[in-house]
Amino acid sequence: MSRFDLTFPAEITVVRGGEATTRLAPWSGGSLLVDLLVGARSFLDHVDALPLAPPHLLAVARATIDVDARRLRIPRDFVGLDRAPALRRAYARALASAWPGWDLVDREPAPPTEAWVSMTLLRQLPEGGGSRAWITHVAADGAIRDVDLDVPVEEALSLGPALREAIAERPTIALAREAAIVDGVVAAPCRGGALVDDRRRRIEVWWSAPTRGAWASIGPLARLWPGYAAIAHDHGLPAQIAGSGRDPATVAVDDAEADALLAHLLQVERWVDPVALQAWALAPLDRARAAGVPITIPAEARARPRPTDAPPVPSPPPDRPLAGDMPEALRLADAIRSVDVALADGDPPDRLPRIFIGPALWLALLDRAIEEQLDPSARARLLRWLAPRIKIDAPDDDDALLGRVRADLDRRARAAPPFTRLFGWDTGPTS
């Protein structure tokens, strides 16, 4: 009898009386952030009823609740709110309301445990603009220029003061709101930025996803800007605009707007119903069992009900526009596909890959839902995003592109070794 570990797991560690216990919510990777908003009591009751997590679990979402210290921590990598600092602040407010008296948020990323950070030094800026960094330069005479670059902000700053000359001839861009719903997706205009202020001899840097490495790079960056004070902050684009002496209201979202964006992100765009997800993902196994293949689903891998008093969510979820994290979505689709492929090829069940895979739902969509569930504009957006990553030419006709992408994905899924089936999508083609 073969066992499958095809889940979309959240992992929750509870510390009580100095002892840590880690439990598994097998299909709750897409709902953990919402579930936490029920508050400490209800959520802890829910967690205590969950099975223990197996060792070496590759969780999609994770949280640690230290009851002794009344401290809740969600690792930054799992927060999924890294499109704009305003979204993180909105979630922090919501969580603080649900967990009164608890210590909930790290003010900044923990320092690296190593004595170094990996850093990329550019010889020159690449041509053209992009959404990876917005730089605001305030010259000594007070002239202000905003430019967009297609390199991460810390790489742009690696040019040192020569950056000012490098952007001097570039066109200044029109500012945009730090976050907004665009085509049904919560979007931010840039992934980071910096204010370079020659008057105050100061650079101020921020990232939409402030990893500990990026945050720590401010020290080495400061050495590249002699005579300038260098600081990192988590206040995003509004602080960059305010630092240049302009009104940040032109780009800032207020608390109410941020709350609405957060609700859309968590309860619409990224929402995953654990029960529906399990049913969808295990469909290939049901087909296999119906065909007489002896496969069991471990009891601990069955979907659990959501915690008591969990916040309401759209049910059934509306057509999702398939935004979110594309590579994770592809991993999921690939994992699910691999089960079907293996069964179709007649592999003995014990040779089928054990799959712990991520953001399940997202790709539930690719093979099946890409065609059946997505509205035409969302599908076109996904396909146009996907085509260069799998290195296929994108014809103008959307239907032709769909056929080409699906054929290519199917070919790759069948050709890729198991390891790359799980991890290869976001690092390059596997052929």
Added chain:
Amino acid sequence: MGYRAHFLIREGGALRLHASHWGGQRLLRDLLHGPSIFAAYVESTRAVGELYYEDAVDGVALVDHDRRALTFWGGDNLGVESIPGLRRRYLELLRGRWPGWAIRWEPGGIRAIAASVAVPVPASIDGPSRGELRVQALLDGALGRDPGPRENVVSVRENAHSVHNVRAGWDVDALLTLGPRLVDEVRAQAPAPLPRESLPDPDDEAWERRGGILLDVEARRIECWWNWPATRRVEALPLLARFWPGWTLALAVDGLVVHAERGGRPRAAVELPLAEAAAALERRLFAEEPAGAEDAVEPAAIAREALAAWTAQLDGAPGAELTIAAGLLGDEGGLPPPLELRGQIARRLAR
């Protein structure tokens, strides 16, 4: 396949380009024949109109008859160039074979040599981006959290009478990211004696990147080196210099002996003993196998045999076509060894 070499010949104000498919393998040995024989050999190779793309070049020599100057880089194919103590002795030997010529080893390889005569080098097809440098940037206090083993040397020269030497496990390029802060961090470390030059253990994978930094506080000048100052390291220097505003940063190709000399000590205090260096040169220059590896093979000969076998097979296959790169079969890969030097290197160096 191949050990491609380029020869750039300047004569009568004109520049000519030549190429050899296998001549890069033992370029350093071929140069020891001296200017007359080497120039004749170069003339026997193929004249070309443009250079190979950079990563395909295993050796390059610029023979400037107008200025009587030789500049070369051999890709470390004989295991000489990545050992500073051997490299210096080889240059001594070579200068004796090219009397009246200015001899220079160019660690920047084909790109630097071609740039010096304004010849374009086609960009690599798959090589790493030349537009950026990925570096391990150290955080403040890193020297106190050294990962070890402490195989690199950092010296702070306060003045003509005071040099503070320490050992570090961080790589040279990582240390340079500390900028002027490095000076203070070195001062805070306990002094360590300078090591002595040695030959590498064949299994020492970290040998090539090991090196040192000499910080001259008064002159605000930095000299750094790696055992093998690969082209990418040489080209990284202007980027690393950004961490040192107001200082100059230069490559010290002579390696560890620079630390001794800047500290007022004779280079003999740290340099590889002459007898040891001469014996190692004999092995590397005259062994049938490159780099002194006893189980090494002769790639040029094997490749030619294999190619001949495949060609024979294809001849019998209907519709098959095979295009053979120019020089692949006919180019014998350089000159025979300069036998008059065999067993004589120690004596010649001792003169």
